Amino acid sequence: MMRKFVRNILLVVILTKGFVLFGQGERLGSPNIIIIISDDHTRQAISAYGSTIALTPNIDRIAENGFVFNNAYINNSICGPSRAGLLTGKYSHKNGYKDNENSSYDSNQDQFVNHLQKAGYQTAWIGKYHLGHNPKGFDFWEILPGQGHYYNPDFIQMDGKTIRKEGYVSDLIEDTAEKWISERDKDQPFCLIVGHKATHRTWMPDIQDLRKYDDVVFPIPETFYDSYQGRKAAQVQDMTIRNTMQMSYDLKMYSEDTKDGNITRMNDNQRKDFLGYYNGLKDSLELHKFEGDQLTEWKFQRYMRDYLATATSLDRNIGRLLDYIESEGLKDNTIVIYLSDQGFYLGEHGWFDKRFMYEESFSTPMLMYYPGNQKKGTTQLNQMVMNIDIGPTLLEAAGLKVPSSMQGSSFLPIVEKPNVKGRAALYYHYYENGEHSVSPHFGIKTARFKLIRFYKRVESWELFDLENDPNELNNLYENREYKGTIKLMKRKLKKLLQTYEDEQALEILNRKL
Structure with missing residues (x-):
């Protein structure tokens, strides 16, 4: 015992x-x-x-x-x-x-x-x-x-x-x-x-929660219409609300005879309540006939509510x-x-x-x-x-x-002891090269800066000054004023790669673009 x-x-x-x-x-x-x-x-x-x-x-x-x-x-x-x-x-x-x-x-x-x-x-x-x-x-x-x-x-x-x-x-x-x-x-x-x-x-909300946010109009994020200037990997991704989010699969604007497996597994009462709610939204959408930015912003509001x-x-x-x-x-x-x-x-x-x-x-x-x-x-x-x-x-x-x-x-x-110091730097590595067309990449984050190396789908570097650019819109990698910062960040990144024994990333780090 x-x-x-x-x-x-x-x-x-x-x-x-x-x-x-x-x-x-x-x-x-x-x-x-x-x-x-x-x-x-x-x-x-x-x-x-x-x-x-x-x-x-x-x-x-x-x-x-x-x-x-x-x-x-x-x-x-x-x-x-x-x-x-x-x-x-x-x-x-x-x-x-x-x-x-x-x-x-x-x-x-x-x-x-x-x-x-x-x-x-x-x-x-x-x-x-x-x-x-x-x-x-x-x-x-x-x-x-x-x-x-x-x-x-x-x-x-x-x-x-x-x-x-x-x-x-x-x-x-x-x-x-x-x-x-x-x-x-x-x-x-x-x-x-x-x-x-x-x-x-x-x-897919629970039936009791379907209408919880119906009366809320969510603010459009300030980066919602980002042009991705200077960020090659962001330019080729496929995860936008405008182009990627699907009206039927994601937003439940189903056809009359939908065979969606999420719906067919419901019992009669669940299906009646669920489809009754979303079919009403679909009818309203068809009356408005939104296009362009109006349709994108409608999709955003529906996404947020769901x-x-x-x-x-x-x-x-x-x-x-x-x-x-x-x-x-x-x-x-x-x-x-x-x-x-x-x-x-x-x-x-x-x-x-x-x-x-x-x-x-x-x-x-x-x-x-x-x-x-x-x-x-x-x-x-x-x-x-x-x-x-x-x-x-x-x-x-x-x-x-x-x-x-x-x-x-x-x-x-x-x-x-909440005053004890935490990590001085973080390491990250994303590998998948299919879904949403996001390029594999790895990088380092410190309290102020973030350095990212994209590879395979896109070959590029990105540097962000998080203190002055928290939304990560301005890639500073080609900015001569940050040459010293880039050199220091690469040295720190290499040390992390060696510590964590990421041989693949080390090989890519040493490549010339």
Whole structure:
């Protein structure tokens, strides 16, 4: 029988990072862990980050007497590689999962959950996994096949069978999460990862949330009509609201006899309510006969309403989980962390989707609550941290050794002493060369500057002064005044490539354009 712990602690990770303290800096031993991961939920849509376009009261609760990480970033801005980075604490070239098109994830490799298991933790992953169909390192799992569906989704069981559950996906994932917590061995610590599908394309709100933002007119982002001057990769992308976003697939302006699989799997009542709403919008659109910029801006408004309404159910179910933890008497020994796979574009640069190393995509929301925090209210942390730091952080919080093979670094010291410095520079590498025509690229970000090297689809360099150009519109790479900065940034980039052993990027770095 497992030894009785001095204190039984629960750590909740909601796509963010966390750890536990007690009293005057004394750490709690063997904390329970819950990781909640959303998909494509950007910090521009979270009120704890100052968003004025949406309210997320339950996500905000995580930061109450806790932390908001204002500079949290992703190793590779796409869902599968980001989750692989979270689990392994490694960059894509080390964990083997570089993109969603050609890579396959080896779930037998070393992951932070394996170390928790060995230390006596019960581990589980529930919801969207997107790293194959056979998770390892978990005592229990129930996952969506691939991206899954919003309505009446299928779930793969541990015996390999697939079952269909009737209802809305965010509700069903939360139901299973609460069931697993209630049935766990209460004498052992646990680590639960809750993977939400929301807010992934095609943004299908729950029936009860369809009209939530109908009366809201969203401001057009100042970069909405970006011309992409001086940025070759941005000029060839295919992720604009104007040209890429589809009227039927994305905005639900369906034909009368639609065979869309998202609709055909609905029951009669779901279909009646859902199509009744969107068919009414389609009738109104046909009366207006919008064209050009008017049509593009109509598409933007519809996108925003669907996206944020979809996030409403995500936030509500996070609230359910927080309420459940409190009702079970777990709040006082539970760490809660929330984050997303990556950021997302809400019309900035005229885009939706992610992938680029630009701020809206490269960044991720990350909030953390932990018990024993002596400070009241929310603490804003501006140190730079990454998703690959989460595994090392949780292992340190559990009193376990962090494997030397992990490339992430624990940010536990930052939480214990918010004046501690974070990373001086961040490294990023995106590999996929198909979807949305985004060119593969890698780069470095410091507090002020960002240097990016695009390759394959586009061969080019970009340099941005984030202090004077936060929207990243002015590529300074050809500006002679920044020759010294470019030389310094390249030297720092090369050092990171050597540290992380990214041989492919090193070879490209040494090429002459």
